[in-house]
Amino acid sequence: MKDELMWVEKYRPKRIAEIVGNEEAKVSFVEWLRSNRWRKKAALLYGPPGVGKSALVHAAANELNFKIIEMNASDIRTEKAIGKIAGPATTFVALDKFSANTEGSLLFLDEVDGIFGVQDRGGVGAILKIFAQKKGRKEKKTKERKEIQGSQIPVVLAANDPDLRKLRPLRKVCHLIRFRKVRIPLIVVLLQKICLMEHVTAGFEALEAIARNSGGDVRSAINDLQTLSEGGEALRVQDVASLHPRNRSFDFADTLKGVFSAKSSQEAMSVLNSTTIDFDSLVLSIHDNLPLRCKDPVELGVAYDLLSKADVFRGRIGLENWRLLKYFFSLISQATTVSSQPFQPFDFIFPPMRIIALFWTKGKRVTLEALCAKIGARCHVSRRSAKLDFVPFIKAILKEDKSAPLGAWFQLDDKEMGHLMNMGRL
Amino acid sequence: MQVLNRKSFKLPFVGKDKFVRLTRVGLGYDGGSFHVRDNNNVEKIVDIISDVLGEKVSFFQTCVLCGQDFLCSGCRHQDLCPTKDLPLQCICENCRATPKLYDQYVKNLGSGKLASTELR
Amino acid sequence: MEQPENISMWVEKYRPKTLDEVVDLKSVVESLKAFLKTPKTMPHLLFAGMPGTGKTTIALCIARQLFGSSWRTFTLELNASDERGIKIVRERIKDFARYTRGAFGNIPYVIIILDESDQMTRQAQTALRRIMETSSNTCRFMLICNYSSKIIEPIQSRCAVFRFSMLDKENMVEHLGYISGKENVSLLPDAAEAIVEYSEGDLRRAINALQTASAYTKTKTVDKKAVLRVIGEASPKKVQLMLNKALGSDFVEARRMMYELMGQYGLSGSDIIRQVHREIFKVSHLTTEEKAELANIIGEYDFRLVEGANDDIQLSALLAQFSKFGKLREAGN
Numbered sequence: 001m002k003d004e005l006m007w008v009e010k011y012r013p014k015r016i017a018e019i020v021g022n023e024e025a026k027v028s029f030v031e032w033l034r035s036n037r038w039r040k041k042a043a044l045l046y047g048p049p050g051v052g053k054s055a056l057v058h059a060a061a062n063e064l065n066f067k068i069i070e071m072n073a074s075d076i077r078t079e080k081a082i083g084k085i086a087g088p089a090t091t092f093v094a095l096d097k098f099s100a101n102t103e104g105s106l107l108f109l110d111e112v113d114g115i116f117g118v119q120d121r122g123g124v125g126a127i128l129k130i131f132a133q134k135k136g137r138k139e140k141k142t143k144e145r146k147e148i149q150g151s152q153i154p155v156v157l158a159a160n161d162p163d164l165r166k167l168r169p170l171r172k173v174c175h176l177i178r179f180r181k182v183r184i185p186l187i188v189v190l191l192q193k194i195c196l197m198e199h200v201t202a203g204f205e206a207l208e209a210i211a212r213n214s215g216g217d218v219r220s221a222i223n224d225l226q227t228l229s230e231g232g233e234a235l236r237v238q239d240v241a242s243l244h245p246r247n248r249s250f251d252f253a254d255t256l257k258g259v260f261s262a263k264s265s266q267e268a269m270s271v272l273n274s275t276t277i278d279f280d281s282l283v284l285s286i287h288d289n290l291p292l293r294c295k296d297p298v299e300l301g302v303a304y305d306l307l308s309k310a311d312v313f314r315g316r317i318g319l320e321n322w323r324l325l326k327y328f329f330s331l332i333s334q335a336t337t338v339s340s341q342p343f344q345p346f347d348f349i350f351p352p353m354r355i356i357a358l359f360w361t362k363g364k365r366v367t368l369e370a371l372c373a374k375i376g377a378r379c380h381v382s383r384r385s386a387k388l389d390f391v392p393f394i395k396a397i398l399k400e401d402k403s404a405p406l407g408a409w410f411q412l413d414d415k416e417m418g419h420l421m422n423m424g425r426l
Numbered sequence: 427m428q429v430l431n432r433k434s435f436k437l438p439f440v441g442k443d444k445f446v447r448l449t450r451v452g453l454g455y456d457g458g459s460f461h462v463r464d465n466n467n468v469e470k471i472v473d474i475i476s477d478v479l480g481e482k483v484s485f486f487q488t489c490v491l492c493g494q495d496f497l498c499s500g501c502r503h504q505d506l507c508p509t510k511d512l513p514l515q516c517i518c519e520n521c522r523a524t525p526k527l528y529d530q531y532v533k534n535l536g537s538g539k540l541a542s543t544e545l546r
Numbered sequence: 547m548e549q550p551e552n553i554s555m556w557v558e559k560y561r562p563k564t565l566d567e568v569v570d571l572k573s574v575v576e577s578l579k580a581f582l583k584t585p586k587t588m589p590h591l592l593f594a595g596m597p598g599t600g601k602t603t604i605a606l607c608i609a610r611q612l613f614g615s616s617w618r619t620f621t622l623e624l625n626a627s628d629e630r631g632i633k634i635v636r637e638r639i640k641d642f643a644r645y646t647r648g649a650f651g652n653i654p655y656v657i658i659i660l661d662e663s664d665q666m667t668r669q670a671q672t673a674l675r676r677i678m679e680t681s682s683n684t685c686r687f688m689l690i691c692n693y694s695s696k697i698i699e700p701i702q703s704r705c706a707v708f709r710f711s712m713l714d715k716e717n718m719v720e721h722l723g724y725i726s727g728k729e730n731v732s733l734l735p736d737a738a739e740a741i742v743e744y745s746e747g748d749l750r751r752a753i754n755a756l757q758t759a760s761a762y763t764k765t766k767t768v769d770k771k772a773v774l775r776v777i778g779e780a781s782p783k784k785v786q787l788m789l790n791k792a793l794g795s796d797f798v799e800a801r802r803m804m805y806e807l808m809g810q811y812g813l814s815g816s817d818i819i820r821q822v823h824r825e826i827f828k829v830s831h832l833t834t835e836e837k838a839e840l841a842n843i844i845g846e847y848d849f850r851l852v853e854g855a856n857d858d859i860q861l862s863a864l865l866a867q868f869s870k871f872g873k874l875r876e877a878g879n
């Protein structure tokens with residue numbers, strides 16, 4: 001790619017008017033944000049990927065001077081996690097009044113689809129709870145009611161999930177705003193503008209072809225435009241023919257199925273090019289599911305080696321070196337197509353194992369870290385060293401000699417002592 | 427084919443049951459004329475009205491640039507358009523040829539030309 | 547100051563308070579003693595060497611001997627791997643330097659001990675280099691690390707570098723004997739031998755093992771049996787199990803255990819890889835060549851771990867290599 005930056009980032013709309021299409025949704029959202037908030041405490045923006053949902057929230061916040069407090073898919077969406085981040089934000093509303101020349105904060109829970117699944121049990125509950133809290137306050141006095149509510153932090157949710165049944169509990173408290181796919185002529189208009197800014201010569205018909213191919217997904221249209229203009233020559237309709245048709249909604253299952261069932265790495269690559277999954281979730285889910293596709297240990301070793309290299313590129317890409325993206329994709333598509341066996345459908349592991357593994361054990365880790373910090377302070381070592389070089393011995397001593405004054409000397413509390421004695425061996 | 431305007435439209439007397447069906451999907455009604463509200467499921471509305479009238483209905487589109495109403499029937503993206511016939515903003519054939527469309531679009535939208543009153 | 551009687555971990559109780567008490571390390575101690583005579587000439591110091599060889603001990607000794615009983619006031623001890631990043635480190639150093647302004651006697655500086663400084667990122671080290679420069683007339687840094695190669699050149703060039711070699715076995719046995727005497731337990735020669743063997747030159751490990759073994763005996767006599775029990779008890783069973791699963795080509799189970807290690811114990815990728823490296827040499831059914839080959843693979847993935855974005859992916863990949871290795875080995879037999 002010519003550019004260091006992805007154009008979707010570079011041309012992320014800064015003002016509401018710069019977002020093409022979905023005019024009604026824009027108006028509806030802005031009205032809600034400006035004045036209609038007393039009716040519904042939250043807004044839920046839902047619709048297909050890449051049509052400007054997140055973009056609208058950011059642009060509106062920018063234009064109307066809201067400071068965004070954001071949570072997205074990588075945060076674990078459970079009652080606790082949400083309560084922890086959202087709790088203080090919604091509770092300390094009053095403070096925001098003092099911050100000058102800003103309307104205050106806006107809590108944005110992006111990509112909340114996850115919360116509707118089983119794995120984040122409690123997620124929806126947690127969101128509802130945020131509102132319940134507010135209701136509690138509302139009951140105080142009717143006089144204050146308007147004022148308090150008017151000053152509350154707006155909560156905005158965004159999701160793809162078109163399955164409204166799952167959203168039902170949120171309906172009562174959420175102002176629903178539906179986004180639709182963006183119409184082809186509107187996408188063309190935006191592509192034209194980008195070509196102008198990027199000094200790309202492109203025929204009108206070529207742009208139309210890209211827009212038509214995008215299936216109404218603006219993000220993917222911009223991505224395709226950037227990919228195609230990489231060559232640096234004038235863009236013609238014929239060039240667009242090489243694009244993978246974006247019949248869209250390449251969600252998790254589609255992407256994984258696509259890359260694992262691909263017969264060649266080229267085919268897998270073209271799937272990757274049209275996926276909407278973010279890169280980190282992508283490598284993680286491939287990491288999780290690889291053994292289900294590749295049963296032979298020798299092939300699996302080869303596949304993981306490629307994935308490991310892909311991850312190294314992910315590390316190098318960081319936040320700016322997007323030109324390395326192609327190596328990342330190329331390695332992943334090689335990794336998923338190592339197996340010589342024909343593809344047999346299997347149930348994908350989702351959500352990422354890491355999230356599950358780390359989530360359920362969070363409490364244990366926190367206690368262990370606290371305990372190790374105390375050991376570290378006493379014995380002049382880091383928590384890591386405390387964990388590895390001291391904990392096994394201390395535990396063994398205490399097991400044998402209950403009266404050993406170690407707990408007291410390290411100033412461990414009952415919880416920490418209990419944890420130390422009951423934790424499994426490394 | 428019956429063509430309806432996005433802002434408001436009248437329907438012949440349809441009877442109570444059908445009227446309830448229409449309002450249940452969220453269609454607004456103010457003594458005489460119906461209007462589509464922005465949170466409506468427009469696909470459903472088109473289906474129901476078509477069903478109620480026993481005839482396919484189409485909505486006018488509104489041009490974001492010149493504000494004119496026009497029909498999808500002349501558009502060459504009909505084959506692929508994900509929302510064809512739904513009453514939404516688009517760009518009419520005439521305006522598609524205008525240079526610097528995007529700047530014009532941003533200007534129109536920014537100046538509130540498409541403000542809420544018009545869209546309801 | 548605490549009375550020795552009250553200290554219940556022997557490693558702390560018997561940590562030397564002056565350079566003269568330090569075991570082994572003669573040449574290091576001699577050079578440092580020279581600085582104690584003319585403190586003004588003491589440069590920044592960098593101590594590099596394997597764990598448990600006396601680096602932190604010596605740093606603390608110097609602080610004690612320079613500032614006497616008020617050493618704590620003039621010494622800031624930071625564990626680089628515990629502090630979140632250079633920003634916090636920088637602030638704490640700044641605050642500390644400001645707070646202790648005004649010197650102690652004829653010593654015009656305060657001491658900052660930065661332990662585990664090889665855990666700092668390059669970026670953080672570059673920032674540290676600036677700090678060392680700007681605060682050079684009010685602070686002396688003592689940087690401590692396991693691998694000096696992970697410390698950037700410009701920092702090394704600002705320090706007097708001392709390498710700590712592994713402690714001599716005989717000296718270790720002698721020191722363990724000394725501690726046993728003080729604690730009124732008798733340490734049998736073959737038990738001492740076993741402890742020293744197990745601890746691989748790490749005196750901290752050795753003393754911890756000794757204390758644990760003595761807790762195991764009712765008779766105040768530490769024999770080899772007690773030591774072997776300690777070794778069994780303190781060995782990372784889960785890591786070994788994971789390793790065996792992987793080598794037995796049960797990748798999925800090995801990966802599950804990896805997540806357990808990360809989840810329940812909060813071990814980082816490099817913690818696990820370090821343990822794996824240590825344990826691989828203890829796997830009895832592998833030949834020396836095979837162990838060397840595996841160690842090589844571990845090295846490669848350790849390297850990628852630093853560069854990559856996700857620890858778990860790199861570790862899984864390593865485990866998958868073990869599975870592949872196990873499979874090929876089985877096929878070859």
Ligand SMILES: Nc1ncnc2c1ncn2[C@@H]1O[C@H](COP(=O)(O)OP(=O)(O)OP(=O)(O)O)[C@@H](O)[C@H]1O
Nearest residue numbers: 008011012019020049050051052053054055218219
């Ligand atoms: N309607 C639009 N107008 C202009 N640019 C857009 C529009 N939609 C998307 N984009 C471009 O695509 C990028 C991604 O869009 P955005 O993050 O808003 O998608 P989204 O609707 O939130 O999708 P998802 O459901 O996948 O999160 C934006 O940064 C912007 O560059």
Ligand SMILES: Nc1ncnc2c1ncn2[C@@H]1O[C@H](COP(=O)(O)OP(=O)(O)OP(=O)(O)O)[C@@H](O)[C@H]1O
Nearest residue numbers: 557560561568569597598599600601602603749750
């Ligand atoms: N040379 C030594 N002389 C006497 N005791 C020692 C020596 N080296 C280590 N010890 C003992 O081991 C314990 C740990 O040593 P120390 O903290 O100095 O290790 P370190 O070199 O800093 O290790 P790490 O690299 O893990 O930080 C000390 O409390 C002391 O009891």
Ligand SMILES: [Mg+2]
Nearest residue numbers: 053054110158
């Ligand atoms: Mg989004």
Ligand SMILES: [Mg+2]
Nearest residue numbers: 380601602661
């Ligand atoms: Mg140390």
Ligand SMILES: [Zn+2]
Nearest residue numbers: 489492518521
């Ligand atoms: Zn027009």
